[in-house]
């Protein structure tokens with residue numbers, strides 16, 4: 406006989422763990438009626454190890470979601486770094502000069518514009534918070550899935566079987582849940598790889614996030630608390646392969662040149678990780694008794710650091726919709742789930758199209774477009790109202806956002 410849960414989540418990434426945490430914190434079901442299935446549960450990390458190469462720029466909206474499931478306060482101070490400014494400039498302009506736009510938290514009366522966090526430490530704390538809340542962890546791979554009118558029937562690689570009222574696919578880009586649900590995807594691969602590494606620089610990062618748009622792709626410097634920066638350098642696949650084959654000294658020299666002297670001489674102080682980039686969106690987010698969240702539903706270009714932020718809003722929107730179930734409506738009711746789909750699909754498609762458009766506009770060597778871009782960025786810099794709108798977007802607080810349930814004593818409500 407198979408064991409039964411109310412909600413089963415596939416995937417122990419940040420999105421899977423936060424969905425579980427929110428379901429419990431909103432009291433949608435008892436903790437032991439919620440399970441996460443994943444190939445592994447990395448709840449441990451070495452507090453003395455260096456920052457993970459992967460870092461996330463998280464918005465205020467994401468911070469609020471993480472506060473609600475009691476993760477934010479667990480994040481050690483040395484594993485997050487608030488940034489107060491975002492400086493963006495085109496390759497044809499100059500840093501802090503012509504064609505540069507600077508968004509400053511002071512202009513919108515906020516203490517910061519977001520935080521850079523260590524990916525491994527954040528995932529571990531999301532999982533620990535779910536575990537401490539009583540969520541059941543099932544270590545196995547998803548093998549098969551059958552949907553009926555009232556439930557989803559799940560078969561695991563180790564032979565175990567489970568039933569649930571709602572199955573949540575939070576298993577990332579290559580989602581097996583999405584595949585078993587027969588949901589197709591659209592999109593395209595970018596001819597770009599993102600190189601991720603830590604660097605030291607001659608000039609300080611000033612607690613700011615920096616992004617220079619080069620014709621081959623954007624180069625971002627994200628501040629770390631010890632004065633180093635984490636770089637996310639997207640460039641053509643061939644150029645990325647060439648750069649990664651260089652020794653640390655030659656790579657550092659290329660990085661110093663690519664950053665336009667904004668930080669003086671840069672020094673590579675870590676290995677380099679590479680990520681192939683793609684735009685991917687699921688054609689449907691829902692099926693009877695099943696739903697997709699996070700990268701299983703949408704993958705966007707990392708140029709504005711939005712993927713995880715969008716996924717965390719998926720989690721918050723889903724629990725808000727589920728909490729609004731009326732009468733005899735079950736959590737897997739398709740009409741209920743469609744409300745989540747309509748809400749998040751439109752927001753996510755808008756964000757994906759914006760990232761794609763920005764990448765096409767800026768990753769382009771056309772000299773006419775270059776001067777137009779530089780002039781437009783300069784003009785945005787002169788328009789306080791427009792700048793405030795952009796800054797609120799960066800905080801994740803504009804658009805159709807879920808209602809956050811935040812501890813009233815929190816300094817960043």
Ligand SMILES: Cc1cc2nc3c(=O)[nH]c(=O)nc-3n(C[C@H](O)[C@H](O)[C@H](O)COP(=O)(O)OP(=O)(O)OC[C@H]3O[C@@H](n4cnc5c(N)ncnc54)[C@H](O)[C@@H]3O)c2cc1C
Pocket residue numbers: 415416417418419420421442443444445460461462463545546547575576577578579580581582599601637680698699700701707709710711712713714715716
């Ligand atoms: C270079 C780069 C920089 C980025 N920077 C940012 C940023 O600054 N800010 C931001 O918001 N976003 C950023 N993103 C996007 C962000 O990385 C993703 O949106 C986010 O990690 C997605 O989380 P997820 O939990 O949906 O998926 P994942 O992190 O992929 O987690 C999926 C989980 O499912 C498990 N799993 C998979 N298949 C199975 C299976 N069959 N059975 C059981 N378990 C399974 C996996 O083990 C994994 O734990 C960046 C992306 C890239 C590539």
